[in-house]
Amino acid sequence: MALKNKKEKNFSEWYTEIVGETGAKLADIRYGVQGFIAQRSLAVNIIRKIENLFEKEVEADGYEPILLPVVVPKKNIEIEKEHVEFAPELFWLTEAGGEKLEEPLYLRPTGESQIYPMYSLWIRSHKDLPFKRYQSRINVYRYEATTRPFLRGREFVFFESHGVFPTHEGVLKQVEKDVEITKKVVHKQLGVPYLLFTRPQWDKFKGAVNTYAPDCLMPDGKVSQIASTHDLGQRFSKAYNVTFTDENEKKQFAWQTCFGPGIWRILAGVIGIHGDNYGLVLPFEVAPVQIVIVPIVFEKTSKTVDQKCKELEKTLKAKSYRVKYDDSENTPGWKFNEWEMKGVPIRIEVGPDEIRKRRLTLVRRDTKKKETITEKELEHKIESYASGLLRNITKQAEGALKSAIKPAKNLEQVKKILEDKGIAKANWCSTEMDGENCADILQTETSGGKVRGTLFDEHEKATGNCIICKKQAKHVVYLAKSY
Amino acid sequence: MALKNKKEKNFSEWYTEIVGETGAKLADIRYGVQGFIAQRSLAVNIIRKIENLFEKEVEADGYEPILLPVVVPKKNIEIEKEHVEFAPELFWLTEAGGEKLEEPLYLRPTGESQIYPMYSLWIRSHKDLPFKRYQSRINVYRYEATTRPFLRGREFVFFESHGVFPTHEGVLKQVEKDVEITKKVVHKQLGVPYLLFTRPQWDKFKGAVNTYAPDCLMPDGKVSQIASTHDLGQRFSKAYNVTFTDENEKKQFAWQTCFGPGIWRILAGVIGIHGDNYGLVLPFEVAPVQIVIVPIVFEKTSKTVDQKCKELEKTLKAKSYRVKYDDSENTPGWKFNEWEMKGVPIRIEVGPDEIRKRRLTLVRRDTKKKETITEKELEHKIESYASGLLRNITKQAEGALKSAIKPAKNLEQVKKILEDKGIAKANWCSTEMDGENCADILQTETSGGKVRGTLFDEHEKATGNCIICKKQAKHVVYLAKSY
Numbered sequence: 001m002a003l004k005n006k007k008e009k010n011f012s013e014w015y016t017e018i019v020g021e022t023g024a025k026l027a028d029i030r031y032g033v034q035g036f037i038a039q040r041s042l043a044v045n046i047i048r049k050i051e052n053l054f055e056k057e058v059e060a061d062g063y064e065p066i067l068l069p070v071v072v073p074k075k076n077i078e079i080e081k082e083h084v085e086f087a088p089e090l091f092w093l094t095e096a097g098g099e100k101l102e103e104p105l106y107l108r109p110t111g112e113s114q115i116y117p118m119y120s121l122w123i124r125s126h127k128d129l130p131f132k133r134y135q136s137r138i139n140v141y142r143y144e145a146t147t148r149p150f151l152r153g154r155e156f157v158f159f160e161s162h163g164v165f166p167t168h169e170g171v172l173k174q175v176e177k178d179v180e181i182t183k184k185v186v187h188k189q190l191g192v193p194y195l196l197f198t199r200p201q202w203d204k205f206k207g208a209v210n211t212y213a214p215d216c217l218m219p220d221g222k223v224s225q226i227a228s229t230h231d232l233g234q235r236f237s238k239a240y241n242v243t244f245t246d247e248n249e250k251k252q253f254a255w256q257t258c259f260g261p262g263i264w265r266i267l268a269g270v271i272g273i274h275g276d277n278y279g280l281v282l283p284f285e286v287a288p289v290q291i292v293i294v295p296i297v298f299e300k301t302s303k304t305v306d307q308k309c310k311e312l313e314k315t316l317k318a319k320s321y322r323v324k325y326d327d328s329e330n331t332p333g334w335k336f337n338e339w340e341m342k343g344v345p346i347r348i349e350v351g352p353d354e355i356r357k358r359r360l361t362l363v364r365r366d367t368k369k370k371e372t373i374t375e376k377e378l379e380h381k382i383e384s385y386a387s388g389l390l391r392n393i394t395k396q397a398e399g400a401l402k403s404a405i406k407p408a409k410n411l412e413q414v415k416k417i418l419e420d421k422g423i424a425k426a427n428w429c430s431t432e433m434d435g436e437n438c439a440d441i442l443q444t445e446t447s448g449g450k451v452r453g454t455l456f457d458e459h460e461k462a463t464g465n466c467i468i469c470k471k472q473a474k475h476v477v478y479l480a481k482s483y
Numbered sequence: 484m485a486l487k488n489k490k491e492k493n494f495s496e497w498y499t500e501i502v503g504e505t506g507a508k509l510a511d512i513r514y515g516v517q518g519f520i521a522q523r524s525l526a527v528n529i530i531r532k533i534e535n536l537f538e539k540e541v542e543a544d545g546y547e548p549i550l551l552p553v554v555v556p557k558k559n560i561e562i563e564k565e566h567v568e569f570a571p572e573l574f575w576l577t578e579a580g581g582e583k584l585e586e587p588l589y590l591r592p593t594g595e596s597q598i599y600p601m602y603s604l605w606i607r608s609h610k611d612l613p614f615k616r617y618q619s620r621i622n623v624y625r626y627e628a629t630t631r632p633f634l635r636g637r638e639f640v641f642f643e644s645h646g647v648f649p650t651h652e653g654v655l656k657q658v659e660k661d662v663e664i665t666k667k668v669v670h671k672q673l674g675v676p677y678l679l680f681t682r683p684q685w686d687k688f689k690g691a692v693n694t695y696a697p698d699c700l701m702p703d704g705k706v707s708q709i710a711s712t713h714d715l716g717q718r719f720s721k722a723y724n725v726t727f728t729d730e731n732e733k734k735q736f737a738w739q740t741c742f743g744p745g746i747w748r749i750l751a752g753v754i755g756i757h758g759d760n761y762g763l764v765l766p767f768e769v770a771p772v773q774i775v776i777v778p779i780v781f782e783k784t785s786k787t788v789d790q791k792c793k794e795l796e797k798t799l800k801a802k803s804y805r806v807k808y809d810d811s812e813n814t815p816g817w818k819f820n821e822w823e824m825k826g827v828p829i830r831i832e833v834g835p836d837e838i839r840k841r842r843l844t845l846v847r848r849d850t851k852k853k854e855t856i857t858e859k860e861l862e863h864k865i866e867s868y869a870s871g872l873l874r875n876i877t878k879q880a881e882g883a884l885k886s887a888i889k890p891a892k893n894l895e896q897v898k899k900i901l902e903d904k905g906i907a908k909a910n911w912c913s914t915e916m917d918g919e920n921c922a923d924i925l926q927t928e929t930s931g932g933k934v935r936g937t938l939f940d941e942h943e944k945a946t947g948n949c950i951i952c953k954k955q956a957k958h959v960v961y962l963a964k965s966y
Contacts, residue, residue, distance in 0.1 A: 030604060031597075032556050033588060038601050041547035041616065048548070064524035065531070069638050070553060070590075070622060071574075073515050088581055091554075093590070095575040096637075097626030105516060107553075107576070114514075118521050121513060133524065137620045139553060143580030154579075155552050 001337045002277045011220040015272055019149045024280050024341050027149040035147040035154030042342060045288035047157060047263055051136050053189060054159055054261050057181040063132040063161045068114045071105040076113040079239055085206040089142040107141035111160045116240035119164060126166055126246050134161035150268040151483050160260045171231050171257045175212060178229040178259040182214055186226060189285050191394035192216050192269040193401050194226060195478060197453030202436040209233040212456050216269045217401045221421025223452060224483040226265040232256040274393045280343025281366050281393060284386035291316060292339040293325040296332050296351025308350050346385050366392050410467050411445055414479055418449050423480045427473035429466035438468035452478045484820045485760045494703040498755055502632045507763050507824050510632040518630040518637030525825060528771035530640060530746055534619050536672060537744050540664040541644045546615040551597045554588040559596040562722055568689040572625040590624035594643045599723035602647060609649055609729050617644035633751040634966050643743045654714050654740045658695060661712040661742040665697055669709060672768050674877035675699050675752040676884050677709060678961060680936030683914040692716040695939050699752045700884045704904025706935060707966040709748040715739040757876045763826025764849050764876060767869035774799060775822040776808040779815050779834025791833050829868050849875050893950050894928055897962055901932050906963045910956030912949035921951035935961045
């Protein structure tokens with residue numbers, strides 16, 4: 001059964017439906033605390049696979065895991081005076097064991113204020129550098145006004161790697177590496193393309209010198225930040241006393257960076273960008289079930305069909321595919337719908353017809369095209385379906401992103417582009433703090449349009465005037481509404 | 484360098500040292516909040532491997548992962564009136580976003596009060612049963628009076644699987660399965676033997692009909708509960724309205740069970756039971772580094788040695804071993820100490836001597852015995868060292884456990900056995916609630932000795948009188964001090 005809400009007609013309703021009880025059962029918003037959701041099995045299984053991809057990459061880059069408490073003592077946030085970005089959004093623990101706590105504790109809104117005091121203890125000498133640690137499969141907490149499953153929550157899944165270097169050059173190289181990792185996982189393995197921006201100064205992480213962040217495009221025309229890498233300079237090392245003695249035994253403040261792929265945001269991108277009116281469409285790499293085997297038996301179970309299915313299941317499992325033989329009592333049609341809803345990339349159908357002709361029927365989730373093959377072809381076909389599916393959904397998403405970007409010469413054109421679910425490209429006076437005034441005007445005039453930044457990879461030279469203040473433009477920026 | 488504190492002399496100091504900065508750097512207690520620790524890379528890597536072992540087993544048994552929030556609304560604990568075991572130990576969130584919360588939230592002390600309200604929504608019919616979900620890599624929170632890394636914390640790593648069945652028989656079968664999983668992972672794969680008890684009624688999980696729990700023996704004679712399986716009967720299903728319609732469309736309360744391997748406690752067991760005065764001794768299965776290659780070069784680096792080491796590293800990595808080539812500038816002796824401290828099961832030494840004779844030197848962590856082998860023998864030797872190490876540490880631990888158990892005929896003998904770091908076996912009036920009075924006397928008289936329960940696997944018939952009240956004994960119980 002298709003979803004009641006059509007994606008192209010009302011993306012927001014479609015998203016709510018596919019996430020919920022009548023959809024792919026990814027999350028349950030009935031947990032009873034606003035902004036906190038129950039993550040169900042399918043979501044957890046996909047999330048773990050996305051986390052694994054990033055864990056593998058950052059570990060190959062020399063990062064080692066640590067796990068710090070979810071609570072942070074009040075004094076830690078006070079040290080961070082200049083950049084207490086999340087202070088107004090904190091959750092506070094004030095009582096425990098029936099008594100008032102001597103020092104209130106807050107739930108971490110991100111790791112800096114808990115990790116860097118430990119770095120200050122762990123790092124002593126230039127020989128300890130680069131010092132690279134990460135936390136994954138953890139949660140962070142922010143008292144957000146509005147929440148949406150996997151897009152914004154008061155609790156959300158977090159991944160953060162924190163690098164410490166003896167020089168600023170080390171930081172910049174790490175930024176390049178983080179950019180590469182993001183590309184490899186998000187774009188290449190999950191088929192979610194994005195624009196990578198250097199955020200304007202007024203929209204960076206407060207404690208950072210610069211914030212670099214990829215935005216993917218959701219089908220409703222809003223962009224969604226799916227990761228961020230911060231050049232922290234020496235700001236935090238000075239606040240938290242992260243120092244090292246150099247070759248001359250002199251104490252130096254370290255240079256720091258942090259990188260955080262937004263695991264939930266990436267999942268939301270996979271759901272929203274690849275999904276269709278029949279449910280999820282999952283890349284083979286992260287599909288908890290990659291292949292489902294459905295027996296086509298109508299009247300009574302057929303022993304031959306059952307045996308063939310079991311044999312196939314065994315063969316494919318031995319080849320390390322994640323395969324499910326659905327031998328439940330439901331009808332084949334029900335099963336088709338069920339596994340399409342859950343995004344299983346490949347379906348194998350085995351019925352009396354297939355048995356007689358010694359063939360198998362294969363269906364690819366994205367195209368829903370059927371093909372009859374011999375068993376000998378199976379493994380090769382699985383591989384080509386897997387790569388074909390990824391290629392197809394990537395191409396579609398790239399096309400949608402590319403065609404959404406439109407140049408704008410003035411505010412009216414920006415308004416029109418944003419209303420048409422597009423991303424406007426325009427001249428801007430500056431992405432330093434003095435450009436913020438124009439950004440405020442833009443946001444008011446377009447009911448939420450934002451300056452996402454300048455492209456990180458490409459230097460686009462501005463040759464006209466700022467579309468708002470008409471001063472000589474210094475930058476070409478991208479404007480969009482956002483999650 | 485050996486540890487300053489000797490394990491056999493002062494286990495407590497030894498444990499503190501091996502966990503900390505001058506030991507294997509597993510945890511840092513300087514986080515700044517009492518009872519909350521920073522878990523460092525080596526600990527996180529071992530913990531993940533232990534979690535993986537359990538995840539694999541419970542998933543093979545049909546459990547699927549879920550992830551629920553760390554916070555629970557106050558009303559949920561109030562539903563649970565009869566068995567609010569952890570109510571006095573809760574941490575309370577009372578403020579967020581600069582305002583007082585309308586309904587206070589507590590940090591989960593265990594999952595029942597957050598999972599079962601969701602089960603009540605998710606389970607409808609007998610067709611949904613058995614319904615099996617688990618959470619892992621999560622934390623729970625209890626305001627404990629005393630804390631110790633990996634043994635007791637105000638925050639600690641948690642793993643919980645929750646099964647729902649249409650009958651009590653389903654629960655009992657699940658208990659047997661949980662017992663089997665624990666045996667397979669803890670005893671067989673990690674070499675930590677234990678006694679599996681049915682806890683006395685006064686010491687069970689309050690909401691349970693029965694609690695079954697394995698206790699391992701730490702070297703100081705204290706036992707440590709490393710898992711628990713609860714037969715919850717219908718107590719929670721009635722409290723949280725976990726119901727299903729049976730074949731006759733009649734509403735029934737479900738039967739429930741939950742199982743929780745204590746990941747931290749198991750790690751503490753591995754550290755404390757297998758470790759020696761040179762550091763950790765890790766079973767091959769969970770060792771983050773299984774094999775370390777140390778080049779034996781004194782004056783200057785030798786290119787031949789370096790090349791051979793690199794070649795070995797590549798070969799072993801290709802065979803999926805977790806191998807580390809330590810080409811740092813430290814001396815061979817420093818490296819031996821370092822990797823022994825971190826518990827690496829196998830060391831390969833390659834020096835000019837080995838190159839000349841076309842041989843390799845192998846050292847096994849537990850025995851520290853050296854052996855010179857040909858390269859052709861390497862893979863076979865690795866496998867036999869891995870299994871030999873596990874066999875040896877398991878045997879030692881089994882011997883220690885077995886020889887610690889001593890029969891006691893009276894309280895004086897119990898006192899003596901406990902003082903000698905043993906476990907006393909004695910006749911007891913009853914493990915029902917009427918035996919609690921004698922347990923109180925025991926605890927006072929022995930400064931902390933507890934009735935751990937009757938053996939789960941073996942029915943041991945009592946043939947005398949209770950060592951405390953002298954009434955006819957109904958049970959043979961085991962008495963020990965505990966963590």
